[in-house]
Amino acid sequence: MRVSQFLLSTLKEVPADAEIISHQLMLRAGMIRKLAAGLYTWLPLGLRVLRKIENIVRDEMNKAGALEVLMPAVQPAELWQESGRWEQYGPELLRISDRHNREFCFGPTHEEIITNLIRHEIRSYKQLPVNFYQIQTKFRDEIRPRFGIMRAREFLMKDAYSFHLTQDSLQSTYDLMYTTYNNIFNRLGLKFRAVMADSGSIGGSRSQEFHVLADSGEDAIAYSDTGDYAANVEMVPVLSSTEQRQPATAKMTVVNTPDQHTIEELSQFLQIEPAKCVKTLLVQGETGLVALVLRGDHTLNVIKAAKLPQVSSPIVFAEPEQIKASIDCNIGSIGPVGLKIPVLVDNSAANLADFICGANKDGQHLTGVNWERDLPKPEMVDIRNVKVGDPSPDGNGTLEIARGIEVGHIFQLGTKYSHAMKASVLNENGKNITMTMGCYGIGVSRLVAASIEQNNDERGIIWPQAIAPFTVSLLPINMHKSQRLRQVAEDIYAKLQAVDIDVLFDDRKERPGVMFTDAELIGIPHRLVIGERGLDTGEMEYKGRLDEKSQTIPLDTVIDFIQDKLKN
């Protein structure tokens, strides 16, 4: 590709509304442009990367025996009503109606559609198992689209769905997909980790997420420092301590704590550790408010808490007016002593003695509080997030926590959809058996951003070779002044193309600095520079995007040299 015939729309300045590095660089490199919140146009440069990733995903899925299909983005409401998700899904589902006032949605996922297809196409156990996938545009009306294409409303996803007669069969396809995902992310050159996950609104039992490790990731993942355990923090259980609670030594005392609302303020004010305080959060329960009590240095895990039968799912925090009406104080002064509503206490908080808590009166806290003396024996639950240093739930090592970007998710769905939608086959005895399902997603467009998050420096993007928009940049210095140089550059350009190398030939009448800066910003892995002065000695210059220094190579070996580089 000649730059003069390409759209190279690079920006010097960082767009003001781009927060994270991948978003900034994608805008600066001219890969994407925003149309509206969460909606982006892919420019030619960005699309080249997207397509390369897509093709790697497609290639590995095909190798795993999955069959590609393409389903409509617009889906009739009837199928969603049949599965029950028309009511369940909420405002994230973009609902539309056609000219006949018939209801549709823009598909956020395709379980209903594939299940509908399969129940009509597959009749016999002899046809199973099957695994169908597509690479297609999804729409989810996110409450808050963010970080460019990282969390867009419209995005490109690979979604696959498998159908089975037995759980064993599902397990083996699930395992195959696990391996396939590892192959895909390895080929993309990503540092990633597979973790156990909550299955969320898709439903089903077993599920694992694949996270690209990056500080800007929106998820926290916990992993054992010595063992194999790794899971999304959302669902990591906290092993209950074996330590006995210390005996009470202090007397319960009311202290004045004017304007101390947060644990941080309180612990500084009273000069005590946050771990000696408890915090009390009020949430909606099945019948009125429920109090959740945690140690001051711990945070609530809303996923785990929402699974408690006493608590509404998802978690809804009490409104300040509701709290005022129920216990006559403000949020910063609530405590478990004397509460008339159900109290659920995290194991760690229940193990405290002589602790500090709100007095249920503004401007006052209680010190020296003890369970089973000043207030009843607590109902103990596991509702806190794990912390670095907590023991690993599998008993092997202690936990570390890292940030991750979720780029893939595999589920064992079971019969949730096939049952609701009556997708069954005849078994060998001629009996109807409901098929068992799995589903497997990859955020293809998100992978573009995730890769940049892991591969960049102060000059721009550093693409892994497998997904770079161009493999080689060819930069002639002052070509407009030398006919001889033009001939040699054109010759090299033609030869690189002849051996199928994606080369970007900068034939603009630009100064060298501009060419270097652009090639580095857009992250081309290999750079060839040719100038008049090299022609006399029959040499040109090569530099890898990550190399400190350039090296000189003979002109007549350049094709071999590059081909050799690409092999490594």
Add this chain to the structure above:
RNA sequence: CGGGGUAUAGCGCAGCCUGGUAGCGCAACUGCUUUGGGAGCAGUGGGUCGGGAGUUCGAAUCUCUCUACCCCGACCA
């Protein structure tokens, strides 16, 4: 949806408080010079100051209102 903020040329911003001819840098275009790390000089084009209403002789500026976008929280590939 709650909390916070922004809206002025393609991008980044000033001007607003204290009403009076709409500006700067980058980008774009033309010419000359320059040419191994985002060049210099001279010139040119480009604006319903987010929309609507109001106050005023006069509104980018003050008031009201609507909209869009961004950031912090719950959802998720």
